[in-house]
Amino acid sequence: MESFTTPLLTGAVTGAILLIAALGLALTFGQMGVINMAHGEFLMAGAYATYLTQQVITSTDISILIALPVAFLVAGLLGLLLETLIISWMYHRPLDTLLVTVGVSLVLQQAAKDIFGAQGDPVRAPEWLRGHIEVFGYNWPYRGMFTIALGVLALLGLAALLKYSSFGRRIRATVQNRELAETMGISTRTVDRITFFIGSGLAGVGGVAISLISGTFPTLGITYIIPAFLVVVAGGLGQLKGTVIAAFSVGILTQFMTDWFSGSMAQVVVFALVVVFLQIRPQGLFTVSTRGLA
Structure with a gap:
């Protein structure tokens, strides 16, 4: 039972991180058609924001909670800056945005190396996240449960924003x-800019979860950016329900593949399986008659 439970639960945690990252991409890619390869660096920014918050507020019980809005704000402002200075000049030119944001990604990685060093820095978990619960023989850390809860809250918050707020109606109209x-x-x-801010800020929140699990390092975003794009495309562009299913499917499948193959080969196999799925169903899991978010 443990051989099944372990990859299932660890994969669910990975899926929650992919979900948070993909929610931001579902906004920017789904609404504006922008292929932002620097989105992974917004995850990194959120992780480093968490580390810096702990340097200022030494109590880990409080610092992690404060790091969540701080990471959202830092990553959101980075995204807004990117959209205003670069991407706004390249709408309807997806190949150009792809190439430019790859360059921005490399610049941000090098900046992180110069400022924080190449080795990365640990983030201390608060006392209330240091335990675990036994699930069919697997000691599931509270940090994993926290990550899943964070993903669910991000999803519900975004869904409520889009459905019930006046700004959400403006997004859907646009x-x-x-x-x-x-x-x-x-x-x-204005809608584009605020949307980019929110989408990037969500990535920052994902960075908080990642920092609790693996710490901080300059190339953190590379690990998640391609799977996050796969999740958005496989789920259906702009489809939140498809994004949820695809995120957890890719996360859990990756963990099971890791048990059968080496780490890098597991990612290749998952990538290949997603590509095969898209050949069969190129529109993704769910489709709509417009480019609207559902």
Whole structure:
């Protein structure tokens, strides 16, 4: 039983991290069609924001809770800066945004190496996250449960924002028909910028969870950016329910493959399986008649 439970639960934790990262991509990629390869570095920014918060607030019980909004703000502002200075000039040019954001990703990684060093820094878990619970022979750390709870809260918060708030209605109007939304007085440029801020900020929240599990290091984002894009595409562009299913499926499948293959080969196998799935169903798990978020 443990041989099944261990990859299932550890995979669910990985899936929760992918979900948080993919939620931001579902906004920026789904709404604006922007292929932002620097999104992984916003995860890294959230992780380092957590580390720096602990340097200022030494009580780990409090610092982790404060790190969540701090990481959201730091990553969100980085995303807003990227959108304003670079991406806003390249809408409707996906290949250009892909190449430019790859360059931005490398610059941010090098900046992290210069500032924090190449080895990375540990993040201390608070006392209330240092235990574990036994599930069918597997000692499941509280940190893993916290990560899943964080993913669920991020999902519910984003879904509520899109469905019930006036800004969410402006997002949906912009996605469905940008020209008509502008004639109704909606500033689509403002919507784009705030959307990019929120999407990037969600990645920062994911960075907090990652830092509790594996600490901080400059290339942290590389591990998650490709799987996160796979999750968005496999789930269906702009489809939150598809993103949830795809995130946990990819996370759990990766852990099972890791038990059967080496680490890098497991990722290759999962990538190949997702590609095969997209050949069979190129529209992803769920589709809509517009580019709207569901």
